[in-house]
Amino acid sequence: MKNNSASPNKDIGTRLLEKKVISEDQLQIALKEQEKTRGEKTIGTILVEMGFISEGALGEILSESTGIKKFDIRSAMIDSKLVKKIPKEFATHNKLIAVSSTEDSVNVAMADIFDIVAVDQIRRCFPPNFKIIPVYATEVDILSAIDQYYGYEMSIEGILKEIEGAKDTQNINDESQLRGDYRSPMVRLVDAILTDAVHRGASDLHFEPENSFLRIRYRIDGKMAQIRSIHKEYWSAIAVRIKIMSGMNIAESRKPQDGRVQSEILGRRIDFRVSTQPTIHSENIVMRILDEKQSILTIDKLGFSERNERVLKTMVQRPEGVIILTGPTGSGKTTTLYTILNYINSIDKNIMTLEDPVEYRIPLVRQSNIRADAGMDFASGIKALLRQDPDVILVGEIRDTDTAITAIQAAMTGHQVYTSLHTNDAISAIPRLMNMGVPNYLMSGSLIGVIAQRLARKLCQSCKEEYQINEFEKNLLGDKNQHVSKLYRSKGCEKCNNNGYKGRVAIIEIISFDRELDDMVSNGASRKDMIKYLLSTGFVPMVEDGIEKVIAGTTDLKELIRVVDMTDRMMNNKTAKTTSNNNQIHSNIHKNSASTTKEAIKKTTLNQNSNHKSDSINNHSGIKTEQKKPNS
Ligand SMILES: [Zn+2]
Numbered sequence: 335m336k337n338n339s340a341s342p343n344k345d346i347g348t349r350l351l352e353k354k355v356i357s358e359d360q361l362q363i364a365l366k367e368q369e370k371t372r373g374e375k376t377i378g379t380i381l382v383e384m385g386f387i388s389e390g391a392l393g394e395i396l397s398e399s400t401g402i403k404k405f406d407i408r409s410a411m412i413d414s415k416l417v418k419k420i421p422k423e424f425a426t427h428n429k430l431i432a433v434s435s436t437e438d439s440v441n442v443a444m445a446d447i448f449d450i451v452a453v454d455q456i457r458r459c460f461p462p463n464f465k466i467i468p469v470y471a472t473e474v475d476i477l478s479a480i481d482q483y484y485g486y487e488m489s490i491e492g493i494l495k496e497i498e499g500a501k502d503t504q505n506i507n508d509e510s511q512l513r514g515d516y517r518s519p520m521v522r523l524v525d526a527i528l529t530d531a532v533h534r535g536a537s538d539l540h541f542e543p544e545n546s547f548l549r550i551r552y553r554i555d556g557k558m559a560q561i562r563s564i565h566k567e568y569w570s571a572i573a574v575r576i577k578i579m580s581g582m583n584i585a586e587s588r589k590p591q592d593g594r595v596q597s598e599i600l601g602r603r604i605d606f607r608v609s610t611q612p613t614i615h616s617e618n619i620v621m622r623i624l625d626e627k628q629s630i631l632t633i634d635k636l637g638f639s640e641r642n643e644r645v646l647k648t649m650v651q652r653p654e655g656v657i658i659l660t661g662p663t664g665s666g667k668t669t670t671l672y673t674i675l676n677y678i679n680s681i682d683k684n685i686m687t688l689e690d691p692v693e694y695r696i697p698l699v700r701q702s703n704i705r706a707d708a709g710m711d712f713a714s715g716i717k718a719l720l721r722q723d724p725d726v727i728l729v730g731e732i733r734d735t736d737t738a739i740t741a742i743q744a745a746m747t748g749h750q751v752y753t754s755l756h757t758n759d760a761i762s763a764i765p766r767l768m769n770m771g772v773p774n775y776l777m778s779g780s781l782i783g784v785i786a787q788r789l790a791r792k793l794c795q796s797c798k799e800e801y802q803i804n805e806f807e808k809n810l811l812g813d814k815n816q817h818v819s820k821l822y823r824s825k826g827c828e829k830c831n832n833n834g835y836k837g838r839v840a841i842i843e844i845i846s847f848d849r850e851l852d853d854m855v856s857n858g859a860s861r862k863d864m865i866k867y868l869l870s871t872g873f874v875p876m877v878e879d880g881i882e883k884v885i886a887g888t889t890d891l892k893e894l895i896r897v898v899d900m901t902d903r904m905m906n907n908k909t910a911k912t913t914s915n916n917n918q919i920h921s922n923i924h925k926n927s928a929s930t931t932k933e934a935i936k937k938t939t940l941n942q943n944s945n946h947k948s949d950s951i952n953n954h955s956g957i958k959t960e961q962k963k964p965n966s
Contacts, residue, residue, distance in 0.1 A: 378445075426480055645783075661787040684726070
């Protein structure tokens with residue numbers, strides 16, 4: 335089977351020799367040994383076995399000289415369905431295992447990455463045109479993973495059956511096994527649940543013990559969804575396993591704890607931020623899923639309109655001043671901030687951050703955590719950062735006067751400052767800062783821009799359906815859209831788990847400050863006047879940005895009403911006053927519920943609040959403290 339005539343092994347040997355990792359003698363000894371084993375083992379494996387080179391060094395040199403990545407199977411969670419596409423005998427014989435896949439490629443961890451024959455044979459296990467990408471892993475790790483993934487039940491259902499079938503529950507709570515032995519079904523169960531949550535694109539994973547059962551919910555696209563219930567009997571073992579993984583004290587269950595764990599899931603690095611909270615039904619555990627791939631995007635992936643993208647790109651070119659992101663918790667501010675930082679990041683800039691806490695790591699950027707206990711809050715943190723010669727500073731959030739003023743002073747002394755505030759719309763950032771005690775004259779000239787943002791769920795592009803809109807809906811679209819007669823609405827199919835929605839899109843508005851607006855700020859102009867001026871310069875309010883996305887079929891009206899304040903438009907709707915038909919927005923307002931439109935609207939607003947705890951809408955002043963999700 336092995337194709338030694340091409341002597342790929344000699345290549346590794348020569349490379350190791352060139353790097354002076356091994357000597358000529360050692361290579362000769364290893365080659366002789368390989369002859370004895372009739373080519374069953376790779377030269378690399380033999381060199382490792384003979385103690386001439388460490389496994390780690392071998393992996394590094396292999397990936398360095400071939401561009402083939404090293405894959406750390408030990409900290410990875412692999413989709414067992416994918417693994418089993420390659421027959422076990424073949425995998426064992428050739429020392430390889432499928433570890434992750436995309437729509438048209440699969441990564442296969444191999445001990446012998448030069449085994450072209452094996453790669454060719456793997457092709458038969460996957461659809462034609464599938465790319466087979468070899469990644470390197472050590473033989474020992476691959477064989478142990480084969481044992482684990484082919485030999486043990488890895489699906490959630492299967493593991494639960496296995497647990498229920500087991501007579502001996504002693505094993506389940508065995509602490510030494512919970513420390514990471516995959517023979518323990520609990521270890522596999524937790525792995526399988528985490529993999530499932532990442533696979534479904536969840537942002538949070540909730541373990542909620544009740545009196546007699548454990549409920550598992552995921553937050554997907556901003557909404558909580560019940561996934562399954564498990565008998566409470568297993569909760570203590572699951573909780574212990576999670577605590578071990580995230581470095582918590584397993585003996586402590588009466589005090590809240592937090593921890594962190596990193597894992598390779600479905601081929602990418604995922605961080606989990608874990609917290610426990612004692613409740614009346616024992617400990618609640620929530621795991622925040624920090625998926626870099628979903629959270630640091632390129633600017634064009636943010637879903638900004640062409641105009642807004644242009645405004646943003648111009649804004650970030652200005653060398654000094656403050657750029658503020660506003661919106662409630664869960665509105666995607668962090669993603670936008672990280673994406674902007676990633677966009678401006680370059681070797682000729684010094685970007686430094688103060689975060690609470692650091693969620694994603696960006697290469698080159700100097701990131702630090704706020705440590706209130708050590709006396710480093712945002713305000714004192716900025717002062718310290720300024721001594722580190724920064725060009726750009728990210729201040730996670732402005733919560734108090736001190737931070738606000740220090741941040742603005744940093745901007746005035748020649749720095750670009752990015753930060754966030756909790757306000758409902760962009761213009762409200764000005765009265766909010768004023769309320770915090772920032773004088774007009776400080777703000778004027780030092781603010782570059784304010785971006786307000788919400789996240790709306792995207793219609794599933796596979797099942798969305800077109801429908802004829804009624805007068806009420808047409809009026810919601812505004813005067814300039816009266817030609818529109820059809821829109822899209824959600825339906826539900828297999829691809830979206832019957833939700834009708836998949837993924838999210840940002841609904842935004844951007845204020846870019848110019849001299850005129852600066853003057854208005856320093857003269858204390860009214861909010862109304864400022865908006866009037868902005869509209870004359872082409873400013874697109876959030877509602878309009880959302881309506882553009884509704885007309886384009888990216889999201890639907892129902893979703894837009896949920897995330898953006900449209901009360902004005904609903905109250906002033908021409909048809910609303912004359913009709914008693916409450917079912918005016920498809921499926922949004924329940925039938926036979928309220929007798930007047932006003933009540934119907936109230937009801938919609940209530941729905942919004944219960945649907946999404948972090949989106950507090952129906953507020954016009956913009957100066958209001960919003961409830962904050964703990965830990966974010
Ligand atoms: Zn669908």
